[in-house]
Amino acid sequence: RKEVEQDPGPFNVPEGATVAFNCTYSNSASQSFFWYRQDCRKEPKLLMSVYSSGNEDGRFTAQLNRASQYISLLIRDSKLSDSATYLCVVNIEAQKLVFGQGTRLTINP
Amino acid sequence: NAGVMQNPRHLVRRRGQEARLRCSPMKGHSHVYWYRQLPEEGLKFMVYLQKENIIDESGMPKERFSAEFPKEGPSILRIQQVVRGDSAAYFCASSAGATSGKLFFGSGTQLSVL
Numbered sequence: 001r002k003e004v005e006q007d008p009g010p011f012n013v014p015e016g017a018t019v020a021f022n023c024t025y026s027n028s029a030s031q032s033f034f035w036y037r038q039d040c041r042k043e044p045k046l047l048m049s050v051y052s053s054g055n056e057d058g059r060f061t062a063q064l065n066r067a068s069q070y071i072s073l074l075i076r077d078s079k080l081s082d083s084a085t086y087l088c089v090v091n092i093e094a095q096k097l098v099f100g101q102g103t104r105l106t107i108n109p
Numbered sequence: 110n111a112g113v114m115q116n117p118r119h120l121v122r123r124r125g126q127e128a129r130l131r132c133s134p135m136k137g138h139s140h141v142y143w144y145r146q147l148p149e150e151g152l153k154f155m156v157y158l159q160k161e162n163i164i165d166e167s168g169m170p171k172e173r174f175s176a177e178f179p180k181e182g183p184s185i186l187r188i189q190q191v192v193r194g195d196s197a198a199y200f201c202a203s204s205a206g207a208t209s210g211k212l213f214f215g216s217g218t219q220l221s222v223l
Contacts, residue, residue, distance in 0.1 A: 006151075032210040043200055043214035044152065087151065091210050096165055099144070101151035 001026050004090050006100035013078060014108050020074040021103045023088030032091035033064055033071045037084045038102065044087055047073075075105075083107045111136065114183075115201050115215035122191050123223050130186040130218045134203030141184045142212060143176060146198045158184060191222045 006023045013019045025033075033050035048055065050062040050071050061074040075082055088100035114133040122128050134141050139160050144152040154168040158178040169176065173191075178184040188195055198219050202212035 034210055041146075041198060041217075043216050044212075045214070046211055049210070089210070096154060096157065096167075097142070097210060097212065098154060099152040 002100075003027060003092060003098045004088055004100040006088050006103050008101050008103060010104040010106055012106045012108060015078060015080060017078050017107075018074065018076050019078055019105065020072055021086065021105075022070050022072045023100050023103075024068075024070045025088075025090045025098075026069070027090070027092050028066075028069060030069075030090045030092055033062075034089040034091075034097075035060075035062055035071075035073050036087040036089055036099070038087055039084045044099075047086070078107045080107050080109060113138075113201060113203050113213050113215035115199075115218050117218060118216060119219045119221070121221045121223065124192055125190050128188040128191050128195070128220055128222075130188075130199050130201075130220070131183045132186070132201030132203075132215055133183040134201075135205075135213050138203035138205050138213070140204045140206070141178050142202045142204075143184075143186050144200045144202065146200060146217075148197075152200065155186070188220075191220075193222050196220055196222045 004025050035047040036044040037047045038044040048057050050064050054063040059076045063072045083106050085102040085104050087102045141158045143155040146152045156169050156176045157165040173189045175187045198217045200217045202214045
């Protein structure tokens, strides 16, 4: 089983729609969780951290379910500029961050 | 305040040659990570270094690959006797502290092995 698993997609949704994707992780001792965004093979950039109580940043909401070992990302009122690959990232141990394969999202006009 | 600087952006090598990839972390960052990304795949952790020390190299292939982060100068990822399978994007990232999960990535080096 992979340490971090994501549905690679692609997800194709119309502009303005709400879209959500999940990510599962295998190590129950994982401490920290993040969502990164990667555009067109450019460098990944931190989108948001994921906190135990769930957190929101504008149109983006991240949640953590420790019991089921998954995190989720919800994007509301999607924009064309949200088209990207979203990477689920888990801090497995010390400083080792493990990246999921990524979920490709395309927002259509 | 310059970000993470990687060079070269593109590197072409013939099979059997050596590839040297350079990474200068953000100012004030002493933790450097190298990741490899194959086409249509996610980022794979290779190595984590602090100044003059390799902390975790569990993702490094056992042969031909080495990394260093000297006291002065950039971090270097070195690949000896490259093969076609080494063709990939190599990303370097840095962070400020040992407990921070926030990584700042460089633009990557695209290595192509002919």
